[in-house]
Structure formats: structure tokens, C-alpha cells
Amino acid sequence: MLEIKNLHxxxxxxxxxxxxxxxxxxxxxxxxxxxxxNGSGKSTLSYVLSGKDGYEVTEGAATLDGADLxxxxxxxxxxxxxxxxxxxxxxxxxxxxxxFLRTAVNAQRKARGEDEMSAAEFLKVIRAKAKTLKIxxxxxxxxxxxxxxxxxxxxxxxxxxxxxEPKMCILDETDSGLDVDAMKLVAEGVxxxxxxxxxxxxxxxxxxLLDHIQPDVVHIMADGRIVKSGGPELALEVENNGYADILxxxx
Amino acid sequence: MALPQQKxxxxxxxxxxxxxxxxxxxxxxxxxxxxxxxxxxxxxHRRDEYWKYTRPDSLVExxxxxxxxxxxAADDRPFDDIDRVKLYFVDGVFDAEASDDPxxxxxxxxxxxxxxxxxxxxxxxxxxxxxxRGQTPVDxxxxxxxxxxxxxxxLIRATGxxxxxxxxxxxxxxxxxxxxxxxxxxxxxxxxxxxxENGPAAARFNKVLEVDVADGGAFHHVRAQGRDxxxxxxxxxxxxxxxxxxxxxxxxxxxxxxxxxxxxxELTGDDAVAHVAGAALGDxxxxxxxxxxxxxxxxxxxxxQVFKKVLRNGAVGVFQGKILVKKGAQxxxxxxxxxxxxxxxxxxxxxxxxxxxYADDVVCSHGSTSGxxxxxxxxYLRSRGIPEGPATDLMTLAFxxxxxxxxxxxxxxxDIVTRLEGxxxxxxx
Ligand SMILES: Nc1ncnc2c1ncn2[C@@H]1O[C@H](COP(=O)(O)OP(=O)(O)O)[C@@H](O)[C@H]1O
Ligand SMILES: [Mg+2]
Numbered sequence: 001m002l003e004i005k006n007l008h009x010x011x012x013x014x015x016x017x018x019x020x021x022x023x024x025x026x027x028x029x030x031x032x033x034x035x036x037x038n039g040s041g042k043s044t045l046s047y048v049l050s051g052k053d054g055y056e057v058t059e060g061a062a063t064l065d066g067a068d069l070x071x072x073x074x075x076x077x078x079x080x081x082x083x084x085x086x087x088x089x090x091x092x093x094x095x096x097x098x099x100f101l102r103t104a105v106n107a108q109r110k111a112r113g114e115d116e117m118s119a120a121e122f123l124k125v126i127r128a129k130a131k132t133l134k135i136x137x138x139x140x141x142x143x144x145x146x147x148x149x150x151x152x153x154x155x156x157x158x159x160x161x162x163x164x165e166p167k168m169c170i171l172d173e174t175d176s177g178l179d180v181d182a183m184k185l186v187a188e189g190v191x192x193x194x195x196x197x198x199x200x201x202x203x204x205x206x207x208x209l210l211d212h213i214q215p216d217v218v219h220i221m222a223d224g225r226i227v228k229s230g231g232p233e234l235a236l237e238v239e240n241n242g243y244a245d246i247l248x249x250x251x
Numbered sequence: 252m253a254l255p256q257q258k259x260x261x262x263x264x265x266x267x268x269x270x271x272x273x274x275x276x277x278x279x280x281x282x283x284x285x286x287x288x289x290x291x292x293x294x295x296h297r298r299d300e301y302w303k304y305t306r307p308d309s310l311v312e313x314x315x316x317x318x319x320x321x322x323x324a325a326d327d328r329p330f331d332d333i334d335r336v337k338l339y340f341v342d343g344v345f346d347a348e349a350s351d352d353p354x355x356x357x358x359x360x361x362x363x364x365x366x367x368x369x370x371x372x373x374x375x376x377x378x379x380x381x382x383x384r385g386q387t388p389v390d391x392x393x394x395x396x397x398x399x400x401x402x403x404x405x406l407i408r409a410t411g412x413x414x415x416x417x418x419x420x421x422x423x424x425x426x427x428x429x430x431x432x433x434x435x436x437x438x439x440x441x442x443x444x445x446x447x448e449n450g451p452a453a454a455r456f457n458k459v460l461e462v463d464v465a466d467g468g469a470f471h472h473v474r475a476q477g478r479d480x481x482x483x484x485x486x487x488x489x490x491x492x493x494x495x496x497x498x499x500x501x502x503x504x505x506x507x508x509x510x511x512x513x514x515x516x517e518l519t520g521d522d523a524v525a526h527v528a529g530a531a532l533g534d535x536x537x538x539x540x541x542x543x544x545x546x547x548x549x550x551x552x553x554x555x556q557v558f559k560k561v562l563r564n565g566a567v568g569v570f571q572g573k574i575l576v577k578k579g580a581q582x583x584x585x586x587x588x589x590x591x592x593x594x595x596x597x598x599x600x601x602x603x604x605x606x607x608x609y610a611d612d613v614v615c616s617h618g619s620t621s622g623x624x625x626x627x628x629x630x631y632l633r634s635r636g637i638p639e640g641p642a643t644d645l646m647t648l649a650f651x652x653x654x655x656x657x658x659x660x661x662x663x664x665x666d667i668v669t670r671l672e673g674x675x676x677x678x679x680x
Pocket of ligand 2: 042043044087172175
């Protein structure tokens with residue numbers, strides 16, 4: 001599904017290398033987790049994969065089902081099935097949440113040569129999905145993320161993911177700032193989407209989320225590289241001992 | 252006081268060819284007085300402080316510069332789905348043949364040219380009168396010129412709620428037309444009228460609209476200035492508001508090499524409400540000037556000025572807006588915002604927001620910003636699969652929303668949004 005090979009990334013504006021050779025392969029139907037200290041480059045990896053400006057790939061490659069991701073515009077990556085749940089979802093005053101989502105769903109369908117969703121069908125689907133995420137009608141009408149609490153923003157990300165039905169979902173610290181109940185809602189939202197054709201890359205600091213979303217593989221990222229990979233027990237080790245042991249072990 | 256030589260020259264150059272139209276007694280007096288006002292003020296000169304950001308030359312010089320006629324087939328016909336009484340003007344001349352029966356609106360409508368020869372008319376108390384009130388403290392000589400010379404226009408008196416909106420459609424067919432229209436509207440106590448205007452009107456267009464809203468009356472105005480690229484227009488609205496009356500005016504402008512829209516509103520009765528809003532979109536050779544002057548002269552009145560401009564490829568936007576709160580106009584609630592979205596580095600937004608307050612118990616705020624599109628927001632939309640063009644359009648519409656929200660009627664507002672979407676999709680970067 002997603003294959004990242006020897007990915008080197010620097011900031012476009014500054015001479016600062018952030019990713020220093022990331023290798024990662026996420027197979028279809030699996031859940032991979034990435035943990036790692038602050039500043040290790042996890043968000044940068046997710047931005048580079050989704051096509052944000054300001055980064056320069058100096059070496060390496062990233063493909064989604066064999067197609068070169070790095071060559072595509074952000075909207076083309078989305079239409080190809082990539083989705084990033086933002087660590088900090090962006091507020092867009094004046095654009096209604098519902099209008100935004102319908103535009104996005106139909107733009108992706110159009111890009112894939114599929115029929116657009118009618119307004120009625122869209123309403124029916126979004127209402128049902130919003131309900132399971134405890135997103136009320138008011139939140140759907142309000143401008144995108146404006147005035148949303150931290151938890152509401154994260155649930156709104158998961159709603160977008162549920163509506164867009166991507167095949168490769170990247171979740172960047174979707175659990176941070178959530179209380180236990182909200183985290184359960186988010187985890188249920190993610191689990192409901194799990195199937196053999198869909199993969200997840202879950203970036204998190206905490207074992208907590210991984211109790212609810214069971215990963216197949218856990219990676220530890222430090223200073224722009226994946227330094228260790230293992231099974232779910234690796235996340236427990238981090239939870240109990242922090243990163244120090246692992247980092248000194250690979251140093 | 253004698254005029255400076257340069258103003259005297261441009262004024263006499265223009266007036267030398269003018270002979271006042273034949274008129275009956277009521278109008279003759281008004282025209283003579285207006286012409287005297289023009290002579291004493293002088294026509295606008297580019298060194299005038301009030302014309303600092305907009306060169307008046309082409310609006311003042313004796314002959315109108317030519318303007319190519321916009322292909323009518325390409326017009327997107329604003330307000331087409333709205334049930335309204337249509338009155339057509341072609342290059343500034345009323346076209347009775349094309350127009351609907353004016354009586355259908357349920358208000359009194361007369362053509363200025365039809366009643367100009369009479370000796371008395373109700374419009375005598377307003378024609379040129381509101382314009383004159385609006386000449387203090389700032390001169391607006393092109394409006395006085397219009398009062399002196401305009402031969403056509405409508406006189407509307409609403410005594411109750413109008414059955415339908417009155418819609419003035421301005422067609423431009425002659426590439427050298429130089430048109431003036433003068434409309435006078437009287438909203439009687441408790442009456443209610445919506446006026447729609449659209450179309451480019453002429454190669455050069457000078458329009459005055461005088462509106463008197465009596466106690467408890469309501470006047471709603473929505474206009475979509477035409478899509479002609481080469482036209483020049485100077486328009487003035489002079490409004491006087493009585494107690495508990497409402498005045499709401501919204502203008503959409505797309506294209507046009509030169510547009511200056513002046514709005515002068517006087518709140519003379521307590522508890523009156525005046526909202527003036529505009530959305531202007533220009534690409535390339537576009538200069539758009541909103542000059543607004545709101546005077547609070549009564550208790551507990553509310554005024555809002557909401558102006559938004561979207562500029563690209565060297566387009567220029569101007570906003571001069573003033574709130575004047577007179578002594579004794581306590582509990583005034585005044586708001587003014589002017590903002591530009593600059594879609595590239597070549598475009599400019601020039602502003603002069605002003606507050607002048609002589610009462611102590613008032614709330615007035617004003618703000619002005621100009622900036623580029625929010626890149627973070629754009630990336631967020633694109634990351635959800637919305638291509639750059641439509642994503643930019645969405646952000647642009649969001650930027651304009653506060654101005655559009657000033658249109659009270661949802662159907663008319665939706666129609667304006669359709670115009671905006673059309674323009675945006677035709678003018679992508
Ligand atoms: N646009 C940027 N400008 C400056 N520094 C950046 C930018 N993006 C990332 N960085 C830097 O790159 C490093 C990795 O950041 P990030 O990817 O956010 O890490 P993580 O998500 O693992 O906490 C940090 O040192 C951060 O300060
Ligand atoms: Mg991060």
C-alpha cells in the first residue's frame with residue numbers, strides 16, 4: 001500500500017534537514033503506529049506525504065499502490081486515497097463544514113471518474129456518520145473548525161475520514177488533547193473503518209490510543225529516522241520506560 | 252471663494268457645451284440651483300483631497316471615452332428568477348416597449364422625462380434637495396452636475412408594501428454613450444420597497460439616487476453593476492432616514508475600468524438603521540472606489556459599512572468611509588469594516604477610514620485589512636481533494652460572506668452568490 005524509501009526532507013526556506021532516511025512499508029489492511037519524541041519529524045513525514053508546501057525532498061521516494069506520491073498535488077493524493085487527520089486541524093472562517101465536506105466528496109469522486117453524490121444522499125450519509133461520532137447538526141453547519149473545542153476538531157477529522165473513505169489513513173496525534181470518552185469515540189470511528197483494503201498509520205505519544213486501536217506494527221522515530229520497529233509490545237515498553245532506553249540501545 | 256484656475260478650467264470646459272434641458276417650473280429651479288452649485292464647487296480635479304486615490308479626469312472631461320459593448324449573450328442575467336417589475340434603460344434612455352407595466356409594483360412610478368415639464372410635483376421636495384444636503388461637509392460636484400443635466404430616471408413613491416421589487420435594468424448598446432440618470436424615491440410612513448439595479452448602462456454613466464425614508468419605512472436596495480470591462484461609472488446615493496426606518500443597500504461590482512460609488516446616508520430620526528455593503532471583484536484593468544459617508548444625527552441609531560474587495564493582476568480597490576456622529580446623537584452604534592483579498596502581489600487596496608464623534612455615549616468601531624489568501628486553509632481544503640481553483644473560490648466566497656450577509660432576502664443573496672461563483676470560475680489564477 002504505502003511504501004517509503006530512504007526519504008530525506010529538508011525545509012525549503014532553511015538549510016535544515018528534518019527527515020534523514022525514513023524507510024517504511026505499510027501493507028494493505030494493516031495498522032502501523034509511529035511513536036517518538038517531540039521534534040523527531042513525525043508531523044513532517046505526514047505533511048510531506050500529503051503534499052504540504054515548504055518542504056523539499058532531497059532523496060528517496062514514497063508511493064501509494066505503486067504510484068509516485070511526491071509528484072502529485074495535494075488534491076490528487078487525496079483522490080488517490082490518501083488522508084491525513086491533522087495534528088492541528090485548520091479553521092476556515094466562512095466555509096460551512098457541510099459545504100466543505102460535500103465539495104470534497106464530490107471533487108474526489110469527479111477526479112476518479114465516479115458520479116457525484118446527490119445532496120439528499122450526502123445528507124443521509126453524513127447524518128448517520130456524524131451521529132456515531134456525536135457530532136450534532138450545529139457542528140455540521142458551523143464554519144470548518146471555527147469555535148470547535150480541541151476534541152470537536154479531532155472528531156471532525158474522523159468524520160471527514162469516514163465520509164471520504166480513503167484507503168491510506170494517516171492520523172497525526174489524533175488522541176492528544178482528548179479525554180478518555182472522546183478518545184474512545186475516535187477509536188471506535190477508526191475501528192469501524194478498518195478492513196482488509198484500508199491501512200492506517202497512527203502517530204501517537206501514548207499507549208492509551210493503541211489499547212483501543214490495536215496496531216500490527218509499532219515504529220519508533222527519532223531524529224528523522226525510524227530507529228526501531230516491532231510488535232505492539234514496543235508501545236508498552238515506551239509507555240513504561242520512555243524513549244531513553246530504546247534510543248541509547250540504537251545509538 | 253474663487254476656484255483655483257485648474258478647477259475653473261476643467262469646469263468651464265465641461266459646462267461650455269451644456270445647455271440645461273427644457274423643464275417645467277419645479278424642475279427648472281432645481282436644475283438652475285444645481286448648475287450654480289457645480290460652478291461654485293468646481294468639478295473634481297485629481298489634486299482634490301477627496302479624489303486622492305481615484306483619478307476623476309475621465310469622469311469629468313467633456314467627451315466620454317469609448318467603451319466596447321459587452322456581448323449581451325455572455326451576460327449572466329442577475330435576478331432572472333426573481334418576480335419583479337422590470338424597467339429598462341438603454342444607454343440612459345427609458346425603453347417603455349421593453350419594460351413591464353409599472354403599475355404592477357403597487358407603488359407610484361413615473362418617468363422623470365414624462366413629468367419634467369409639469370409645474371408642480373411631489374419630487375420637488377427631494378430632487379436635488381437630498382443631493383444638496385450631501386454636499387456638506389464634502390463637495391460631490393458630479394452629483395450636482397447630474398441634478399442639473401439628467402433628463403431621465405424614475406420617480407417612485409411607495410405608500411405601502413410594494414407587491415414586487417422594482418428592477419431597473421441598464422443596457423449598454425452604444426460604445427460612445429454618455430448617460431445620466433436621476434432617480435428619486437420616497438418611502439412614505441411604514442411603506443416598504445425593494446429596488447434592484449443591474450447592468451452597465453453606458454460607456455460613461457453618472458447616476459444619482461435620492462431616497463427619502465419616512466418614519467417606520469424600509470428601503471432595500473441590491474445592485475449588480477454590469478460586467479462591461481471598459482465602462483466608467485460614477486454613482487451617488489443620497490439617503491435620509493426618519494424615525495425607526497431602515498435603509499439597506501448592497502452593491503456587487505465585477506469588472507469596469509473605473510467605478511466610483513458614493514453613498515451618503517443621514518440618520519435624522521431616532522432608532523433608524525442603515526447598512527451599506529459591497530463586494531467588488533476585479534482582475535487587471537480595474538479601479539473600484541467606494542466612498543461612504545454616514546451621519547448620525549439622532550438617538551439610538553445603528554449603522555454598518557461592510558466592504559470587501561477581491562483584487563488580482565494589478566486591480567486597484569479604494570475605500571473612503573466615514574462615520575460622523577453629531578453632538579447629541581447618543582447611543583449610536585456604528586460599525587465599519589473594509590477588507591481586501593489580494594490574489595497576487597500586483598494589486599492594491601487604498602483606504603481612508605474615518606470616525607468623527609461629537610457625542611460621548613456611543614459605540615463605534617472600524618477596521619481595515621488587506622492580505623493574501625490563507626495558505627494553511629487552502630492546503631487543508633486541497634488535502635481533502637478539492638482542487639486549487641475551487642478551493643480558492645471557496646476561501647474567496649468565505650471572505651465575501653460578511654458583505655453578502657447584509658442582503659436580507661435569501662433568494663436575492665443566493666442570486667448574488669451565483670454571480671460571484673461565475674466570476675470566480677472565469678478568473679482563476
Ligand atoms: N515549517 C517548519 N519551520 C521550521 N521548523 C520546522 C518546520 N517544520 C518542522 N520543523 C522542525 O522539524 C523538526 C520536526 O518537527 P515535527 O515534524 O513537527 O516533529 P514531531 O511531529 O515529531 O514532533 C522540529 O525540530 C521542528 O521544529
Ligand atoms: Mg507532531
